[in-house]
Amino acid sequence: MGKMISFALNGNKMAVEVKDHWTLLHLLREELGLLGTKEGCGSGECGACTVIVDGMAVNSCLFPGLEIAEKDVVTIEGLTSPDGTLHPLQKSFVENGGIQCGYCTPGMIMSAKALLDESPNATEEEIKHSLAGNICRCTGYVQIIDSIKSISEGGVEEVHVVAWKNKEKDE
Amino acid sequence: MQDLKAVGKRIPKIDAVDKATGRVEYIQDIKLAGMLHGKILYSKYPHARIVNIDTSKAKQLTGVRAILTGKDIPEIKFGVYKDNRPLKTGKVRSYRDEVAAVAAIDPEIAQEALSLIKVTYEALPGIFDPEAAMKEDAPLVHEEHKTNILKMPWKLHYGDVETAKKETAYMVENRFSTTWVTHCCLGTSGAIAQFDNTNNLTIYTNTQIPSLAQKDFLSALKAMGLRDKRVRVIKPCIGGGFGSKLDTYAYEYLSILLAFHTRKPVKIVFGREEEFFATSTRQPTIMDVAQGCDKNGKLLFRDISMVLDNGAYTSWGATTPSVMMMPITSLYRVPNVRYEAMCVYTNNTYSQAMRGYGNPQATFAIESSMDMLAETSGFDPMELRRINANQAGDVSPQDFQITTCGLDQCIDEVEKRLGKKTPKEKGVGVGFASLIHVGGGARVYKSDGCGTIIKMDDYGKINLFTGATDMGQGADNMVAQIVAEELGLDVADVHVIHSDTDVCPWDVGAHASRTTFVAGNSALGAAKKIKARIFDMASKQLEAPPEILVMANRMVMVKEDPKKRLEIGKLLRKFHFSTNGEMLMAEYFYDPENENLGRDFKGNTSMTYTFGTHGARVKVDEETGKVQILKYVAAHDIGRAINPILLEGQVYGGVMMGIGYALTEQIIHEKGEIMNPNFRDYKILTIKDVVPIEAPVFETFDKDGPYGAKGIGEPGCVPTAPAIANAIYDAIGVRIKDLPITPERVLTAIKAKKKLES
Ligand code: FES
Ligand code: FES
Numbered sequence: 039m040g041k042m043i044s045f046a047l048n049g050n051k052m053a054v055e056v057k058d059h060w061t062l063l064h065l066l067r068e069e070l071g072l073l074g075t076k077e078g079c080g081s082g083e084c085g086a087c088t089v090i091v092d093g094m095a096v097n098s099c100l101f102p103g104l105e106i107a108e109k110d111v112v113t114i115e116g117l118t119s120p121d122g123t124l125h126p127l128q129k130s131f132v133e134n135g136g137i138q139c140g141y142c143t144p145g146m147i148m149s150a151k152a153l154l155d156e157s158p159n160a161t162e163e164e165i166k167h168s169l170a171g172n173i174c175r176c177t178g179y180v181q182i183i184d185s186i187k188s189i190s191e192g193g194v195e196e197v198h199v200v201a202w203k204n205k206e207k208d209e
Numbered sequence: 210m211q212d213l214k215a216v217g218k219r220i221p222k223i224d225a226v227d228k229a230t231g232r233v234e235y236i237q238d239i240k241l242a243g244m245l246h247g248k249i250l251y252s253k254y255p256h257a258r259i260v261n262i263d264t265s266k267a268k269q270l271t272g273v274r275a276i277l278t279g280k281d282i283p284e285i286k287f288g289v290y291k292d293n294r295p296l297k298t299g300k301v302r303s304y305r306d307e308v309a310a311v312a313a314i315d316p317e318i319a320q321e322a323l324s325l326i327k328v329t330y331e332a333l334p335g336i337f338d339p340e341a342a343m344k345e346d347a348p349l350v351h352e353e354h355k356t357n358i359l360k361m362p363w364k365l366h367y368g369d370v371e372t373a374k375k376e377t378a379y380m381v382e383n384r385f386s387t388t389w390v391t392h393c394c395l396g397t398s399g400a401i402a403q404f405d406n407t408n409n410l411t412i413y414t415n416t417q418i419p420s421l422a423q424k425d426f427l428s429a430l431k432a433m434g435l436r437d438k439r440v441r442v443i444k445p446c447i448g449g450g451f452g453s454k455l456d457t458y459a460y461e462y463l464s465i466l467l468a469f470h471t472r473k474p475v476k477i478v479f480g481r482e483e484e485f486f487a488t489s490t491r492q493p494t495i496m497d498v499a500q501g502c503d504k505n506g507k508l509l510f511r512d513i514s515m516v517l518d519n520g521a522y523t524s525w526g527a528t529t530p531s532v533m534m535m536p537i538t539s540l541y542r543v544p545n546v547r548y549e550a551m552c553v554y555t556n557n558t559y560s561q562a563m564r565g566y567g568n569p570q571a572t573f574a575i576e577s578s579m580d581m582l583a584e585t586s587g588f589d590p591m592e593l594r595r596i597n598a599n600q601a602g603d604v605s606p607q608d609f610q611i612t613t614c615g616l617d618q619c620i621d622e623v624e625k626r627l628g629k630k631t632p633k634e635k636g637v638g639v640g641f642a643s644l645i646h647v648g649g650g651a652r653v654y655k656s657d658g659c660g661t662i663i664k665m666d667d668y669g670k671i672n673l674f675t676g677a678t679d680m681g682q683g684a685d686n687m688v689a690q691i692v693a694e695e696l697g698l699d700v701a702d703v704h705v706i707h708s709d710t711d712v713c714p715w716d717v718g719a720h721a722s723r724t725t726f727v728a729g730n731s732a733l734g735a736a737k738k739i740k741a742r743i744f745d746m747a748s749k750q751l752e753a754p755p756e757i758l759v760m761a762n763r764m765v766m767v768k769e770d771p772k773k774r775l776e777i778g779k780l781l782r783k784f785h786f787s788t789n790g791e792m793l794m795a796e797y798f799y800d801p802e803n804e805n806l807g808r809d810f811k812g813n814t815s816m817t818y819t820f821g822t823h824g825a826r827v828k829v830d831e832e833t834g835k836v837q838i839l840k841y842v843a844a845h846d847i848g849r850a851i852n853p854i855l856l857e858g859q860v861y862g863g864v865m866m867g868i869g870y871a872l873t874e875q876i877i878h879e880k881g882e883i884m885n886p887n888f889r890d891y892k893i894l895t896i897k898d899v900v901p902i903e904a905p906v907f908e909t910f911d912k913d914g915p916y917g918a919k920g921i922g923e924p925g926c927v928p929t930a931p932a933i934a935n936a937i938y939d940a941i942g943v944r945i946k947d948l949p950i951t952p953e954r955v956l957t958a959i960k961a962k963k964k965l966e967s
Contacts, residue, residue, distance in 0.1 A: 073238040074231020076448075078395045079481035083888035086395060114231035128229040132221045135854040138862065139681025140228030141235065141395040141448030169896045173888060175393050175449050176681050177858055178865030179896040 043107035047072075048116025060103035062096070063087045066113060074114040074144050078173065085172030088145035088152075089113045095152035097171070114144035117151070126189050127151055136185035138176035146172050150186045160190045214761070215693040216916045219854045220700050223685050224446070233446040236399035236415055237478055244401065245274055247467045247477040248319035249460060250309040250326055251487065252301035255337070255556040255881030256348070257330040259300060262309060267325035272318035275470040276326070278309045282466055285432045287425060287457055290359070290523035292351060295462035300333065302350050302521035303556050304882050305487045307459045312467040312475050337881055339518040339553040340495065350521055350554035357554040359519060363530035365810045367538065367606040368545030373510035377501030379586035384497050385574040387930075387948045389490040389876035390869070392563055393893050396448015398488055399478035400461045402468040409439040410468075414461055415447050417454040417678050418718035419710050425457040429465060442710040450680035451866070452562035453488060455720050456524045460487075485886030489561030490876055492526040493518045496574040500543070506588045506596040510545040513537055513574070519552040519559060526560025527552040529567030531653075532721075534810055536571045539605035539818075540645045541579075541597035546606050556881045562720060564863065565923045568646055569870060569930065573948065576642035576931035580938065590935070591624050591641060599645065599820065601909075608804075608811040611818055613909035613919075615846025616643060619822035622844045622905050627824045636831060637839070640935025641824045642928035648848065648919030649816030649911065650801040651721035658800030659728045660714025661735040663692065665793040667785055669763055669778035671696075671703045673735075676716025677728035679707050682922055683855035684724045688732040690851055691915055695736035696743075697760030698777075714796065722920030725851060726816065727801060729915030734797035742793055746784050747775055801913070817911045819919045821845035823864070823928045827936040831959055834952030836872060836937060838900040843929075845904075848911040848919035856921055860904040863925015869894045871930035875949050 044053040047070070056065060063080075066072045066089070078086030080099045087099040090112040117125035124132070127147050137143050146169065153160050153168040160168070165186050174182060227233045264276045279298030287293050297306045309326050313319035336342045336350065342357040350357055374380065400414040410430060416422045419442045426440045447454070460477045467475040479487065499512040519527050530550035538546045583590040598620065603611040620643065627639050650657045662674040673692055677684040689703040707713060716728065744755035747765040751758070751773050759768045766774030785792055804812035826840045843864050850856045873892035877884040885891045910917030930948055938944050943958035 072231075073234070076235070076396070077237065078397075078448075079888055081481065081887065083481070084395065114229075118230050124226065124229065128226075131229050132225040135222070135858045137222060137225045137228050138683070138858055139394075139396065139447060139449045140224070140233060143228050144231045147229065166897050166899070171895075173393075173395060173893060173895060175395050175451070175866070175893065176862050178861035178863070178902070179894075179899045180861040180865075180902060181854070181858055182896065183899065 041104060043104060045106045045108060046110045048112055056103040058104065062089065062098035062101040062103050062106060065103040066098060072113055072115055076141055076144055078141065085149060086142055086145040088148040088172065090148055090152050093152065093155060095149045114148060117147065127154070127186070130189050131185045134185040134188060135181035136177065142172060142174040146174065146182055154190055158190065162187060165190065213694055215690045215700050216851055217849070218690070218852065220686060220690060220852055222683055222855065223689060223700070223705065235396050235448050236401065236413060236445050237396065239401060239413055239445055241401060241403060241474040244474040244476055245312040245314060245467070245471055246316040246319050247310055247312045247464055247475045248316065248323050249307050249463060249477065250323045252304055252306040252308055253328070254301060254330050254332050255304055256333040256335040257301050258333060259297065259308065260329040260331050263327040264309065267311065267322040270318060270322050270325060272314040273311060273322045274314065274473070275312040275467055276309060276322065277466055277470065283432045283434070285429045285462055287462065288523050289525055289527060293459070293522040295459045295466060303558060305558055307463065310463040310467060312471050335556040335881055337555055337557055337878065339516050339555055342553045342555050343551070350556060359523065359527055359552040359554065361527060361552055363550035364548070365534065366547045370510045370512050370545045370547040373545040374501060376503070377509045378504040379582060380499060380501035381578055381581040381585055382499040383578055383581065383946060384495065385577060385946045386496065387494045387570045387573060389493050389558065389560070389878065390874040391485065391488065391490045391876055392449065392451040392453040394449030394451065394453055397479040397481060397484040398460060399476065400464045401474055401476040402464040403474035404468055404472065408435050410465060411441045411443065412461065412465065413443045413445055415454055416442065416444055417450045417680060417720065419444050419678065420676065420715045421718055422457050423710050426465065429462055433469065444678065444708045447680040450719060451564045452566065452720065455562045455718060482886045485891065486558065486883045489524055489526065489559055491563040492529045492560040492567060492570065494570045496570065498574045498578045500578055500582055502582060502586055506586060506593050508541055508543040508597045511537060511543050512547045515550040517550060517552045518557055519554050520557045521554060522559040524559055525562040531806065533567040533571035534607060535647065536568055536575055536645055538607040539599070539609050540572065540575060540643065541594065542599060542603065543597070544606065557878055558883065564866060565927045566721070568644070568923070568927045569867065572642065572644055572928050573930045576928055577934050577946065580640065580935045581944065591620060594620055594643060608813055609818060610813045612913065613817060613846070613848065613911045614820055615907035615909045616820040616822070618907045619643065619820060619844040619846060623822045623824040623842045626842045626903060627826055627840065636940055637826065637828045638936045638938065638940025639824060639826045640932050640937070640939050641822060642931035642935060643822040644820065644924050644927040646819045646924045646927060647721050647723070647815035648819030649726045649913060650723040650803050651815050652803045652805045653721070654717055656800055657717055657723065657727060657803060658798055659716040659731040660796065660798045661731040662714055662796045663735045663739050663794065665739065665781060667778065667782045669698070669702065669781060671698065672706060673703050673732065674706045674713045675728055675732060676714045677707055677724050678716070678719035680719060682859060683852060684719065684728060686855060687725050687729055687851050691729050691732050692736045695733060696740060698763055714798065722819065722922040722924070724922070725918050725920050726914055727799060729851070729918060731797055731799035733915045734799050735795045738795035738797060739793060743777065743780065746780055750775055750780065816913045817848065817919050819846060819921060819924050821924050821928070823932040825932045825936045827933060827940055829937055829940045829955065831941060834955035834959065836933070836950060836955065838868065838933070841900050841902045843902065843904050843925060844907065845921060845924055846907045846909050847921045848914045849908050849917035850906055851916065851918050856906065857904050859921050860925045861902055863923065864902055864929055865894050865899070867926035867929025868900065868933070870926060871933040871948060872950050
């Protein structure tokens with residue numbers, strides 16, 4: 039059974055038919071072709087599939103596709119501005135060695151973004167708490183913490199999605 | 210010191226932007242037109258005869274395109290011992306044995322088809338304990354092999370251990386053990402195979418050995434009756450390697466077989482549970498270690514014997530004793546050494562290479578035993594290590610030539626940073642352990658080489674085709690930085706292509722921490738050839754002999770008169786667009802002058818060796834048995850840091866993997882069945898477990914390394930467990946000899962100690 043739902047994906051309004059049993063991860067990757075969101079376990083244990091729904095970081099592999107109706111969904115593809123400028127978190131992960139194989143990276147960045155949107159000056163403890171569900175086998179997390187801290191300690195840099203602005207214009 | 214512009218700089222990983230934006234393609238992300246999805250049916254028993262496989266129902270399922278069982282496929286043998294087949298016939302020897310494979314139009318249908326296949330088994334008695342498997346009357350895992358003990362002669366004796374034992378003033382003798390742990394690559398395993406009309410194969414696969422995999426797949430094609438065909442191995446971006454991709458596996462052959470039968474591309478990608486139970490682990494060990502020293506603390510002998518659980522089939526895990534020999538014979542100066550290891554077939558999962566390749570296991574035993582020897586002999590643990598530290602110029606009993614060695618510096622630095630042991634706080638202790646590892650290649654095969662091709666375009670930009678495999682560790686940056694340095698270019702001017710056997714030259718694979726040294730030297734060699742040609746061309750234009758030219762800032766110029774210069778792109782265009790024009794390309798194959806181990810296992814296997822010392826300060830809660838690491842220091846002699854950010858990343862990542870190995874990680878087997886195939890129950894460390902790590906490096910500028918560099922991919926996880934075990938002993942006086950050091954083990958040891966004292 040399917041149902042037509044509308045939602046905003048990275049600032050763009052969408053209307054899509056979603057089947058009952060589809061997860062948000064399936065919808066994004068298999069139906070909409072957004073491959074930036076990764077599957078590391080498919081059962082809520084690794085965080086590789088993290089996306090942001092209405093400001094909250096969620097594991098899209100468990101999140102029912104139908105539940106995004108009328109909500110805002112942000113994925114890793116939505117963080118870079120149309121001119122290619124990286125989101126400060128993306129830039130910081132790149133510059134601080136927060137990325138090795140990169141498989142955990144989209145999920146890490148989305149979890150970090152949800153945190154910093156909520157508390158821009160997050161402490162190391164808060165960072166560790168918020169990212170506890172994101173597994174990385176390569177980096178040992180040290181440079182991931184550095185990457186996030188260098189933004190949260192900066193404190194002033196506005197952390198928002200540039201593509202998001204399009205949506206405001208639309209409305 | 211030379212003024213370097215690219216080498217030694219903290220240049221972000223060149224594919225990091227694509228990874229941060231979700232743009233790189235992993236095997237999970239690749240879709241080919243008309244692609245089918247394959248799934249594998251695994252055994253329901255650890256050891257059983259296959260009586261019958263009924264696929265009739267599954268075949269009728271709409272959307273199923275092919276079903277294969279052992280009977281439908283030719284005799285393709287793979288693995289180090291060629292004792293494995295993509296689909297088993299006759300009997301299954303472990304729970305991960307593949308009994309059937311399905312291709313269907315989507316993964317769900319393929320999965321459903323698996324559930325419709327009916328396999329009738331006749332259970333056989335299993336054997337799960339390697340020591341029991343060595344007994345005469347033990348059930349045989351491979352009948353044709355006659356015994357469960359592999360015929361691999363891991364045995365050496367240098368000097369005279371028996372005499373040394375008589376002369377020794379102090380001696381310790383203990384048994385240690387390590388268990389199964391697994392790589393936990395975040396991107397799971399997968400492959401897509403596709404044949405063209407004339408049966409040439411293209412396979413996309415997660416591999417650390419594109420060239421050797423190509424060879425394996427060629428022999429599979431031969432077995433399939435396809436002679437004289439081409440195999441192209443394309444390696445997508447890899448979601449972590451750590452040694453897991455050093456062999457070829459059943460799923461790769463099954464994607465090939467299914468693609469051949471359906472004439473369509475077939476993709477097999479593992480789910481997480483499958484990744485846990487159907488990929489190979491680190492080799493588990495039982496290790497008996499004796500060592501002794503004279504009254505001055507000089508080591509006199511080391512006597513080690515081991516039993517290794519090989520599992521049901523033989524992959525690289527069975528050859529880890531060859532690497533264990535390195536710390537056994539050459540970590541510290543030890544004149545008399547005896548070592549014997551036996552690998553034994555069981556009905557457990559089979560093991561593979563994993564970061565450190567046997568070295569973490571052996572070093573756990575040796576370095577724990579060193580602390581015990583220090584206590585017995587009354588020497589300070591660090592003093593005992595200093596007395597016996599390797600030095601540059603040494604030749605070890607295994608004939609390893611130590612060219613550069615920063616071990617003394619590492620020991621001093623770690624001790625300085627962790628402070629002396631006293632005064633003691635209750636439950637707090639410090640412990641140390643050192644390491645030796647190959648840092649300049651490792652000649653395992655006939656060739657330890659790597660090829661590079663450099664192609665320059667009309668604008669001074671480079672396409673660099675390397676045999677090296679990047680799996681996140683930064684092989685791409687390393688070669689780009691070296692070439693940019695040599696040719697006075699920006700790192701961004703160098704585009705690295707490392708993913709396709711059709712365009713990239715041969716390389717033996719991303720193992721043995723060899724890539725920086727070998728692929729780095731290869732890239733350097735190609736760049737030097739290019740440079741010589743550019744100087745040749747420029748010398749005519751600038752009317753100056755090549756010897757006085759240099760390259761910098763994308764220019765070639767006269768060294769003492771930099772105003773006399775030419776922009777490189779301009780120079781290249783001039784030579785391209787003229788009569789008898791030419792374009793600039795160079796290739797270079799570097800094969801180090803290291804040696805294969807001989808029959809006596811002697812030989813300078815690596816051009817240089819990496820050294821390091823780790824230390825931990827821990828706090829042990831005697832009520833709960835929990836170990837908390839308060840501070841961790843990992844000092845390494847790395848020759849030269851080509852890129853400090855990536856280097857630190859290797860050390861941090863290695864150390865955290867090592868801490869997991871020491872304290873939390875284990876695959877729990879119950880009669881061959883893996884009981885914890887998920888991240889909930891298999892305890893990989895999370896960001897909450899991060900400990901304060903310091904990673905000082907010493908640059909010893911190895912004469913043979915590219916810009917002096919040695920390899921550092923594996924060392925980070927080599928001496929971690931013994932450093933922690935030694936710290937625990939220092940803290941509460943209990944010695945844990947089995948990994949992982951779980952709170953339960955600590956509590957049991959505390960109880961046993963109290964009982965002994967009362
Ligand atoms: S894929 Fe969703 S949590 Fe692992
Ligand atoms: S960078 Fe590989 S899993 Fe995090």
